[in-house]
Amino acid sequence: MVKVESFSLDHTKVKAPYVRKCGAQKGVNGDSISKFDLRFLQPNEEVMPTAAIHSLEHLLAGFMREKIDTIIDISPMGCRTGFYLTAWGEVEVEDVIEALEYSLNKVLDTEEVPAANELQCGNYRDHSIELAHEYANKAIKKGFSSEIFK
Ligand SMILES: [Zn+2]
Numbered sequence: 001m002v003k004v005e006s007f008s009l010d011h012t013k014v015k016a017p018y019v020r021k022c023g024a025q026k027g028v029n030g031d032s033i034s035k036f037d038l039r040f041l042q043p044n045e046e047v048m049p050t051a052a053i054h055s056l057e058h059l060l061a062g063f064m065r066e067k068i069d070t071i072i073d074i075s076p077m078g079c080r081t082g083f084y085l086t087a088w089g090e091v092e093v094e095d096v097i098e099a100l101e102y103s104l105n106k107v108l109d110t111e112e113v114p115a116a117n118e119l120q121c122g123n124y125r126d127h128s129i130e131l132a133h134e135y136a137n138k139a140i141k142k143g144f145s146s147e148i149f150k
Helices: 050-067 093-108 127-144
Strands: 018-026 032-039 073-074 081-087
Touching: 018 093, 032 093, 050 073, 050 081, 050 093, 050 127, 093 127
Parallel strands: none
Antiparallel strands: 018 032, 032 081, 073 081
């Protein structure tokens, strides 16, 4: 089996919320990309309801790009404790934390989930702005660290 980087992280040793740079790769033409874990919740102790993580996904898609315009993708982790972020170029953890704090504060000022409709989403009924606010608020209060271990 192919070795997957995130499977080698000891999830019992980390302390959320944190941002971790988990990859930097160069393509054949010299372009570089940076990859991050945006861990909101403590692994195997807490989990976001699907409506919360889904609505945060829609909200962060726009707000994070206002701060980091080289973002390729932000996707929810299947375990529902956070997100993956991939961007072109040399992006640093501090840049991501700053963008995340900016974005989550904007989430708190937003009363509507963007693109939550049948045309633009694959499960538009499964959204909750209230839960998005709750988990954004929780993460802001604790604060994202660049130190990932307990
Ligand atoms: Zn959707």
